[in-house]
Amino acid sequence: MPYVESAVRGPQIVAAARAVLIRDGVAKTSLRAVASEAGIPLGTLQHVFPSKQQLLQAVIEQVVDDISEVLRSAADTESGLAHAIAQGLRNFWSTLVEGHRGLQVLQYELVTHALRTPGLEDLARMQYRRYAEVVQQWCTEAADRSHERSAVPYDRLARVLVAAVDGLILQQVSDPDGARSEQDLEAVIQMLVALAAPSPR
Template sequence: MAYVKASDRRRQYLAAARAVLSRDGVAGTTLRAVAAEAQVSIGTLYYIFPVKEEMITAVLEDVRAEVSAVFEATDTGAGLEHAIRHGLDRYWERLVVDDPRLALMRHELFAYALRTPGQEHLARWQIEGYTRIVSRLCQQAASNAGETCAVPFDTLARALVASVVGTVLVYLSDQDHVRSQQDLRAVADMLVGLAAPTVPGG
């Protein structure tokens, strides 16, 4: 059997875990099901993830990195309003509409962290991480355009993150793509209104 680096095996098992979590939910996911999805023995999987909680933590970290990467690629060269709208559109198309099951998985994992003793910090870690990234990109976009923001950037970022979470849940309830686009534009309008980007003296 060809040697496979531990880092490559970890990525393989993470992909399998995400697939099972998306299909069966957190409650229905077992290490045995993930091993079957990855086409390895349960003993082999134990080398990387000895218990389910460690696997869930790894998936949460992977999810945060994925969401962060989408927001970090937002165009910040055309002002704060453009950054808000572009960031929301990228997130929606890449991480919600493309596969609603993955969006549901992210929500379930967040709820799981809140409900599991000793794991609550992971939920806070996710939200704080998203907020820092959004705050940073909004600040960069405003700076690039010489704009000011009517509210602190961390306030704007928390409002964006909270709005996205709620809008995703509404979409998951009926998966009405046309209406979700309207809702997303309304969210963007509200956030731009909250930020009220202005060029001093302009």
């Protein structure tokens, strides 16, 4: 097998891990199964990701990066905080939630697996902190570019946004109803905009 740098091999392994995790679940996913999915020897995988925990962390980081990219590509942050919240959440839902039940279930499973596994608790904490950090940065940028301020601190706005959308996603994957979820998402957008109450600086 030709040599491939870790910088290239890493994303290939993470993509394979994501596929196996969605298909088999966190508990049943092994490094050997991921190596097989990636078409590489187990030793090659372990050179890049020596432990399952490190691989799971890399998968979480990729999911967070996907969310960040969707938010940034969705909303014109120069059109104000309210616009960014509305357009960002609508695009997030249509891009990463609708038709992606497996990905969403995986994210919840990563959290519960980490919380139930001694020594992995930091993985769950990191996952939600990263979600909130991405949303906080995005909201802050939107407000700054439009010379607005939020009525509540941006870290709190981000945590509430993540919590509200998290609940909607859990309902959708448990009891799918696209029309209901679309209406509920609009209600959440209205609540978040009201909480932020953007005003000129």
